[in-house]
Amino acid sequence: MNENANDDAQIRYRVRHLTEYRYSNNVAVCQNQVRMQPVTGGNVTCERTDLSIAPEPTSRDEHIDYFGNRVITFSIEAIHKSLTVDVESIVAVSAQMTTETQPSPEWETLLATSPDDLRRPMIDEHRFGSPRITPSEPFAKYAVGSFTPRRNIIDAALDLTRRINADFKYDTTATTVATTTKEAFTLRAGVCQDFAHVEIACLRAMGLAARYVSGYLRTLPPPGKERLIGADESHAWVEVYAGETIGWLGLDPTNACLVGTDHIPVCIGRDYDDVSPMRGVVLGGGTNTLKVSVDVEPIEPRERTSQASGSNGAG
Secondary structure: OOOEOOOOOEEEEEEEEEEEEEEEEEEEEEEEEEOOOOOOEOOEEEEEEEEEEEOOOOEEEEEEOOOOOEEEEEEEOOOEEEEEEEEEEEEEEEOOOOOOOOOOOEHHHHOOOOOOOOOHHHHHHHHOOEOOEOOOHHHHHHHOOOOOOOOEHHHHHHHHHHHHHHHOEEOOOOOOOOOOHHHHHHHOEEOHHHHHHHHHHHHHHOOOOEEEEEEEEOOOOOOOOOOOOOEEEEEEEEEEEOOOOOOEEEEEOOOOEEOOOOEEEEEEEOOHHHHOOEEEEEEEOOOEEEEEEEEEEEOOOOOOOOOOOOOOOOO
16 A cells, blocks of 8 residues: 555655744844754655854754754844744655555554563653643544554554544634644644644544654645745644554645655654744844745755765654
């Protein structure tokens, strides 16, 4: 079975994520964290990633967080009325191992990992509640229709993914970044963040390990139309632990599909709170306007770049 959105063996991309803030009054000090740079791990190889900030930061540090994500922390301690963060990366994305040659275990066998599995703590922690997700009986009741006895994990999880896509309306006006998972579930509406949170809540309510993935999705223009620069979007989807052979299986409830090579993962976590692209505080500034542009461009295999130093496995 291969139901990836794109079944090419590997695709290379140049990704640019541009964030621009404009302030009505002067900002005296700002402090921010950025999680927009891919790292090598899983089905992604990060060949190069660069981040530029204007104005020039007073201080800038880098670390790898608990989940393996690359984090840039910076402060600007000078008067400014704008802030620009520009991230450009070159990555190669491989297809998931979900063909008919891969054994797909029954979902009940995944309710506990083997005591001998050294990855057990990093798997088991994704079975429980997190800041934005509380697994509960309503989610279990919804999910049980997909997780019938002895059904294999791929079929069951993909069925749940498709049901969420069919039952929930994609509506950018229905929710905000602060909408809770319970509220989105009741509304049966939202955006990719909400769809991902709902599916994770359902999977965890069934006792499975599921985690949140933020990244980018290549969008294809209509036939005969040019690709619009900056028209691609940040995206969110889900990974469920599918056993030692398959590992973490990517599911996209917004598009009712398994994750394919059109999906470019950047960060993983328990939910959105662990992976928000940029967060921070400012002193002053008045009101602000935010402009975000994301461009995902496939590039030819013959183009070569040097391996980025500091690229770390994200699990």
